[in-house]
Amino acid sequence: MGFEQEAFERLVHVTWDNRSKMQREMLRGAKGEPFVVQQLYIKGPMTPSQIAQAMGATTGRVSTLLAGLEKKGQIVREPDPDDRRSVHIRLTETGEERAHRQRESMRDAICWIFSQMGERRTREFIDLTTEFTTYMTLCMPGKPRPTPEQVAEAFSGNTQEEA
Incomplete structure (x- = not known):
């Protein structure tokens, strides 16, 4: 077995078979509200279809997520001024606070890891x-x-x- 095959097997084991708690949490977050909040925080207002494309999810799944975020007061839907048939989703102040907390929590955890690595x-x-x-x-x-x-x-x- 060449080094490439051995490296592949080890990479798969480390990143897929033996995920850390943080990796599992990040993956879970990539499928739900935390992902949507971060996308909107980073990119600004987006359409539901843009969010669905970024997530690799159906528009139905995104619609459910957006309804939950709207109920929590973290997003608002606004009509596109250029196309009244389209809506843009943007974070509210509450949503921005959540995004900031999520990012700070992740930053703190990863900075600790880096401090251990040197x-x-x-x-x-x-x-x-x-x-x-x-x-x-x-x-x-x-x-x-x-x-x-x-x-x-x-x-x-x-x-x-x-x-």
């Missing part, structure tokens, strides 16, 4: 994660592998990230 290893981790993520953006299962030109372009910083 500065040198943390910087290496971030650099390697950035490189790995760039390759993952280029290389999709079942698709042709990227050309050397595509790889060079991705690492030159001349490509735009997909939203």
Whole structure:
């Protein structure tokens, strides 16, 4: 077995088979209200279909989530001034406070982890994660592998990230 296969097996075990409590919580949050709140906090007002696309969820699922957030006073639906048939969802002050609390809680936890790893290893981790993520953006299962030109372009910083 080459190092690539061994690394793959170890990565799958570490990231999928043996998830930490934080990873499980983050994954749960990626399927619900915390994700919607963070999307709106980061990107600003969005349509329900934009939220559904970002989540990889159905518009029906998003509609249910939005109803719950609206009931809690964390979002409002506003008509699009250019297209009255469309609505934009935006956070209320209460929703922004929730988003801020979520981000601070995550920041505190991850900063603690980085403090345990030390500065040198943390910087290496971030650099390697950035490189790995760039390759993952280029290389999709079942698709042709990227050309050397595509790889060079991705690492030159001349490509735009997909939203």
